[in-house]
Amino acid sequence: MRRISLYFQIHQPFRLRRYRFFDIGNDHYYYDDYLNESILRKVAEKSYLRANEVMLRLLERYEGFKVAFSVTGIALEQFELYAPEVLESFRRLAAHPRVEFLAETYAHSLASLVNRDEFVRQVEQHKKALKDHFGVTPGVFRNTELIYSDEIGAMVADMGFEGILTEGAKHVLGWKSPNYLYCNAINPRLKVLLKNFKMSDDIAFRFSDQNWEEWPLTAEKFAGWLRDIPPEEEIVGLFMDYETFGEHQWEETGIFDFLEALPGAVLDTTDFVFSTPLEAVRELQPVSEISVPYPISWADEERDLTAWLGNELQDEAFQKLYALEGKIRKIKDPAIRKDWNYLQASDHFYYMCTKFFSDGAVHSYFNPYDSPYDAFINFMNVLSDFEIRVNAAHAVKEGSPEVARLNKLLKEKEKELKAYEEELKKYRGERASRKTVRKRTTKKSAGGKTSRSTSGKSNRKRSSSSGA
Amino acid sequence: MFGWEFPPHISGGLGTASYGLTKGLYAVGGVEILFVVPRAHGDEDQTMVRVLGASEVSVKRHFHHFEEMKRSMDYIRVDSKIVPYTDPDEFWSLKKKEVSSDRWYVQTDEEGRLSFSGKYGDDLMDEIARYALVASVIAAENDFDIIHAHDWLAYPAGIAAKEVSGKPLVIHVHATDFDRSRGNVNPDVYAIEKRGMDTADRIIAVSNLTRRTIIEKYHIPPEKVVTVYNAVEPLAINRDRFAKKSIPDKIVTFLGRITMQKGPEYFVEAAVRVLRKMDRVRFVMAGSGDMMQKMISLVAREKIADHFHFTGFLKGEDVYRMLSMSDVYVMPSVSEPFGISPLEALQSDVPVIISHQSGVAEVLTHALKVNYWDIDAMADAIYGVLNYPALTKMFRKYGKEEVNQLKWENSARQVKQIYESLLQGA
Numbered sequence: 001m002r003r004i005s006l007y008f009q010i011h012q013p014f015r016l017r018r019y020r021f022f023d024i025g026n027d028h029y030y031y032d033d034y035l036n037e038s039i040l041r042k043v044a045e046k047s048y049l050r051a052n053e054v055m056l057r058l059l060e061r062y063e064g065f066k067v068a069f070s071v072t073g074i075a076l077e078q079f080e081l082y083a084p085e086v087l088e089s090f091r092r093l094a095a096h097p098r099v100e101f102l103a104e105t106y107a108h109s110l111a112s113l114v115n116r117d118e119f120v121r122q123v124e125q126h127k128k129a130l131k132d133h134f135g136v137t138p139g140v141f142r143n144t145e146l147i148y149s150d151e152i153g154a155m156v157a158d159m160g161f162e163g164i165l166t167e168g169a170k171h172v173l174g175w176k177s178p179n180y181l182y183c184n185a186i187n188p189r190l191k192v193l194l195k196n197f198k199m200s201d202d203i204a205f206r207f208s209d210q211n212w213e214e215w216p217l218t219a220e221k222f223a224g225w226l227r228d229i230p231p232e233e234e235i236v237g238l239f240m241d242y243e244t245f246g247e248h249q250w251e252e253t254g255i256f257d258f259l260e261a262l263p264g265a266v267l268d269t270t271d272f273v274f275s276t277p278l279e280a281v282r283e284l285q286p287v288s289e290i291s292v293p294y295p296i297s298w299a300d301e302e303r304d305l306t307a308w309l310g311n312e313l314q315d316e317a318f319q320k321l322y323a324l325e326g327k328i329r330k331i332k333d334p335a336i337r338k339d340w341n342y343l344q345a346s347d348h349f350y351y352m353c354t355k356f357f358s359d360g361a362v363h364s365y366f367n368p369y370d371s372p373y374d375a376f377i378n379f380m381n382v383l384s385d386f387e388i389r390v391n392a393a394h395a396v397k398e399g400s401p402e403v404a405r406l407n408k409l410l411k412e413k414e415k416e417l418k419a420y421e422e423e424l425k426k427y428r429g430e431r432a433s434r435k436t437v438r439k440r441t442t443k444k445s446a447g448g449k450t451s452r453s454t455s456g457k458s459n460r461k462r463s464s465s466s467g468a
Numbered sequence: 469m470f471g472w473e474f475p476p477h478i479s480g481g482l483g484t485a486s487y488g489l490t491k492g493l494y495a496v497g498g499v500e501i502l503f504v505v506p507r508a509h510g511d512e513d514q515t516m517v518r519v520l521g522a523s524e525v526s527v528k529r530h531f532h533h534f535e536e537m538k539r540s541m542d543y544i545r546v547d548s549k550i551v552p553y554t555d556p557d558e559f560w561s562l563k564k565k566e567v568s569s570d571r572w573y574v575q576t577d578e579e580g581r582l583s584f585s586g587k588y589g590d591d592l593m594d595e596i597a598r599y600a601l602v603a604s605v606i607a608a609e610n611d612f613d614i615i616h617a618h619d620w621l622a623y624p625a626g627i628a629a630k631e632v633s634g635k636p637l638v639i640h641v642h643a644t645d646f647d648r649s650r651g652n653v654n655p656d657v658y659a660i661e662k663r664g665m666d667t668a669d670r671i672i673a674v675s676n677l678t679r680r681t682i683i684e685k686y687h688i689p690p691e692k693v694v695t696v697y698n699a700v701e702p703l704a705i706n707r708d709r710f711a712k713k714s715i716p717d718k719i720v721t722f723l724g725r726i727t728m729q730k731g732p733e734y735f736v737e738a739a740v741r742v743l744r745k746m747d748r749v750r751f752v753m754a755g756s757g758d759m760m761q762k763m764i765s766l767v768a769r770e771k772i773a774d775h776f777h778f779t780g781f782l783k784g785e786d787v788y789r790m791l792s793m794s795d796v797y798v799m800p801s802v803s804e805p806f807g808i809s810p811l812e813a814l815q816s817d818v819p820v821i822i823s824h825q826s827g828v829a830e831v832l833t834h835a836l837k838v839n840y841w842d843i844d845a846m847a848d849a850i851y852g853v854l855n856y857p858a859l860t861k862m863f864r865k866y867g868k869e870e871v872n873q874l875k876w877e878n879s880a881r882q883v884k885q886i887y888e889s890l891l892q893g894a
Contacts, residue, residue: 020844021745021851312865316858354834354866373836373859377852384855 003235003275003284004226004266005193007142007165008242010048010071011108012040012078013347015368019378024385030339032368037082039366044083047246052089054245054256058263059096065263066098066274069242070142073106073122073129074342087133094134100276101130103138103161109344110308112143112152113295114322117329122341123159140164140277144346146195146239146298147305150185150291157190163281165239168194169296169303179233181281182290191281192290195239195298199225204240208253216254219261226270235280236272239298300355308349313376318349320383327394336393339386343379351375469503470603470615470622470629482642484808485674485698486618492699492880499884502610504603504625596660600624607632614638614887620645620657623664636669636890638883643674644681647729647803662686669893670886672696674806675827696883697831699876700811718749718854721794721818723787723809724801726757731800731823731840736763738798740770741847742854749775749854754790756781791816795860796853800840801826810835814871819863821849831874834867 017032058065071079071090079087093099105111106126111119123141130136141161143152148166156164168178178194202222206212214221226236241248249255266272275283299307309318321343328340352372369375471486486503493499603625607615615637617626623639630637645657665671665686671693673679679695682688720742722735732753739751753763753776760778767776782790791797797813797820804826811828813820814835822829823840836853838845853859 020848021855022741022844022847024745312858312861316856354862370837371833373834373852373862376859377836377848377856380852380856381848 002229002231002233002270002272003280004272005068005235005237005275005277005280006066007068007070007102007237007239007277008051008244009142009240010069010075010242012036012043012072012075013108013345014074014078014342015039015366016348016378016382019381019385021381021384024381025388028335028385028389030382030385031342035368036078040078040082043243043247044079044086046251047243048083048086049089050251050256051242051245051259052086052093054259055093055099056089056096058260059093059098062263062267064267064274066100066276066279068100068102068140068276069093070102070104072104072108073126074108074345076129076133091134094136098274098276100140100278101134101136101138102165102277103127103130103141105144107341107344108144108346109341110144110147110305110318110346110349111322111344112147112155113305113309114318115325116155118322118325119155120159122344125341140193140281142239145308147295148192148292148297149295150293152295153184153190153192153292154186157184157187161190163191163193163277165193165195165237165277166292167296167298167303168197168237171303172290172292172296176288176290177230177233179229179236180287181235181284182288183286185289185291188286188289191284191286193235193237193277193280194290195237197298197303199236200238200240203238203255203258204244204248207244207249207255207258217258219258219265220269222258222262223265223269226266226272231271234284235275306355307353308346311352311354311372313352313354313372314349317352317376317379317383320380320387324387324390327390331390331393333393336386336389343383343386348375348379352379469501470617470625471503471505482619484701485642485806488699488701488876489880489883492876492878493884495877496880496884499887502606502612504606596621596624600628604628604632607635613891616640616883617664618642620661620664623660623667627664627667630667636893637667638670638672638886638890639664639668640672641665641674641678641682641805643805644678644685646681646685647678647805668692669890670694672883672886674698675830677825677827677830678805694882694886696879696886697827697874698806698808699874699879700808700815700871701876702872703812703815715750716748718746718795719752719793720749720850720854721752721754721790721797722800723754723782723790723797723813724799726753726755726760726763728759729802729804730755730757731802732757732759732763733766734800734840734843734846735798736766736770736772736776737843738800738846738850739776740772741843742850743772743775745851746854751776752779752790752794753777754779754782754787787812788816791818794818796821796850798846798850799823799826799828800838800846802840804828811871811874814863814867817864817868819853819860819867821846821853832867832870834863834870 014031015035016030017035019027019030055067059067069090076087079090094101103123103126105119105122106129107122109118109122111122127138130138139161140163141156141159142165143156146165146167148164153164164184173194178196180194182192182194184190184192199222202214202217206214207217209215229236245255245259263274266274295305296303297305297307309315324340328336331337351367351369352375354372367375369378469486469490471482490501490503493501599621607629612633613635615626615629615633615635616639617623617637618640619642626637626639629635644661645653665682665688669692671682671688673682673693673695675697676695679693682693683690720739722730722732724730726732735751735753742749743751751772764778767773779790791813794813794816795818797810797818799807799810799820799822801807801823802825804823806827807822808828810820810822810826810832814832819836820832821836821838822832824837825840829835829837836849838849853863
């Protein structure tokens with residue numbers, strides 16, 4: 001009995017609005033509501049809702065059909081804001097016993113690469129969101145963009161997950177096949193389930209490509225490929241973006257018909273059965289450990305991190321962002337915590353990628369910027385403002401030396417003010433007494449002069465005290 | 469080739485471009501060039517070899533030696549009363565020297581383009597006709613396969629040569645009157661340009677931007693118009709020779725003619741916005757032009773004169789000295805057929821912000837691009853480069869690399885292909 005495991009990823013970032021440097025320190029709202037709402041509505045209608053409908057139908061029609069999803073925390077927030085009906089339809093899926101939800105980082109972030117505490121915090125936040133929205137507790141983890149290394153796997157194992165999904169990258173596997181279960185090289189209790197990138201990308205990227213020799217792809221043809229897999233190989237992981245259905249591949253390409261026909265073709269004409277990731281990692285035996293010393297991902301030709309990190313722009317923005325983590329940890333302000341999540345979305349770094357010559361098509365997808373430089377400047381402007389807010393909140397919270405200094409200054413100024421007030425009183429007293437003098441000497445017209453100069457003096461005093 | 473100017477007497481971009489292309493063609497090989505220019509200056513520092521006389525015009529022939537090529541090329545100068553000049557200062561100094569001379573002073577910019585004002589009128593048209601006449605003499609007396617004419621002043625010459633010889637004509641459009649006049653097109657110039665384009669067997673445009681203008685505004689069939697980008701000579705000047713700037717403030721530079729076409733007012737407005745947020749920054753407007761007075765009063769009115777400086781017209785090494793002091797170079801041109809100067813800035817390790825309305829924006833990916841009218845975006849780009857050092861690092865690393873890819877040999881190879889296709893067709 002061989003297995004096929006379907007897993008779909010759902011994520012939408014909060015794209016930033018055009019945030020000019022004049023806004024720094026003045027305006028603390030960073031998001032392009034119109035753009036975010038219109039993209040989400042469009043994708044919801046073209047893809048999520050339609051695909052969910054198909055999934056529910058398939059679950060009803062085929063006893064043996066199973067499927068897994070992961071939805072990022074910030075995508076869930078966007079559903080709440082812009083498309084509650086999508087959330088509702090995922091709830092219906094989640095209630096089904098043959099649907100599984102996977103854990104990931106709440107913010108679709110790259111925290112696993114730099115900051116263990118932040119990584120753990122986000123995974124916990126995501127788990128809580130899954131519990132709140134769907135009432136489920138995930139047992140398998142998928143990291144942002146399927147990023148994985150031995151170290152990341154070990155962290156995930158420490159958090160109690162039984163398995164993790166990643167890319168079956170050629171440069172990692174070498175001669176090995178992705179169609180087996182592996183285990184983490186540091187902590188072998190964590191099972192590693194690999195994406196069969198050829199068969200996954202046949203659907204996700206090549207499905208509608210008329211220059212592709214296999215076009216048009218049908219469920220029967222796909223089932224034929226499954227039958228051709230050597231009988232000893234145990235599992236085929238088909239992992240892709242959920243937007244594949246209806247958005248990356250439009251409805252007109254026949255992608256929904258393909259999806260609808262696939263389970264029948266698999267169950268009727270092959271020896272494969274559907275299996276969720278958790279079932280797979282529990283029921284299969286790992287064939288060996290897999291060694292991934294350097295992080296891999298499912299992106300671009302290179303299957304590495306260069307889509308998000310590596311050029312000077314990305315590295316600078318990334319470093320500046322995570323330099324704030326220590327301070328943010330202590331801040332409870334919900335607005336700051338929210339922005340902290342939204343700003344960590346890997347998409348912001350993706351827009352700064354300068355590899356656009358080779359992978360331009362994918363990188364320009366839903367990209368609100370003209371160029372990576374544009375993306376960088378905009379993000380840095382936002383980050384500058386965010387940093388000011390974080391520092392302010394942190395200073396209040398901590399009673400930092402800066403606050404102490406300012407407090408001392410304030411006390412000194414108050415003392416000074418008091419002294420001036422005293423002086424003023426004195427002058428006023430003098431003036432009052434002079435007034436009586438003036439009354440007596442009006443006819444000589446000298447009194448007017450005196451009173452003017454006195455008031456001038458006190459004015460000066462006042463302005464110098466406020467200016468100091 | 470019929471040109472407007474040729475080294476050493478160049479006043480700017482057009483001369484540089486013709487020179488670069490000629491050099492490139494020599495490097496590619498297989499093409500021999502006879503270069504004709506109207507007489508520019510009277511100094512005779514070159515060896516005169518032979519004088520060709522024809523009816524009432526005299527034509528002088530030069531052998532101009534390209535030492536690095538170890539080849540010689542024919543260089544013909546035509547006695548003409550047209551004296552190109554690039555800036556008002558130069559114009560005044562020339563005029564002072566020879567008040568009584570019978571020369572015509574014609575204002576051009578660094579691309580060798582005329583800024584056409586009514587007072588030249590028919591006389592200039594006479595001069596152009598004269599140049600064309602000389603061209604027909606040259607065409608009759610020399611043996612060649614292709615005629616290549618650079619910009620509108622040389623089109624009539626090219627047409628005349630074609631009429632005499634029957635050889636194919638290529639015209640090279642470095643600019644059109646739509647660029648020069650910001651929409652206020654001179655009908656006589658348009659007529660000459662249109663006739664040149666109609667008569668030409670092939671048209672070379674320096675950018676797709678220019679190509680579109682030719683197709684849309686001059687109604688030329690698209691298949692006749694080919695884009696060949698300009699390139700840039702490798703930087704000969706050693707940057708280290710120049711002292712670094714002595715002030716800690718950042719310097720933002722505008723370098724070019726202060727005319728309507730270059731969009732100087734947008735630069736000033738962007739400066740105002742940046743200065744609202746930043747203090748340690750200075751803006752420099754290097755160049756001169758008919759909008760300079762207006763810009764000075766604008767700067768004064770905006771009360772930023774303490775952070776905004778005018779240098780006047782910069783020549784030779786001063787240009788590189790200015791660039792070496794700059795932290796960012798801004799070219800807010802309203803309409804720039806190509807624009808070589810941002811490439812020179814990148815060669816000097818200076819990040820550039822250029823307008824989408826420039827041909828050079830089509831070839832540079834490692835540059836910030838904004839619409840010339842979008843002063844907020846321009847200000848934001850300036851602020852970004854000054855405050856986020858990663859940008860400068862990136863531009864230094866990749867921008868220079870990109871510029872170094874833009875070789876005249878490559879442009880020349882494309883031009884040679886155009887020649888070959890025309891000769892095969894004939």
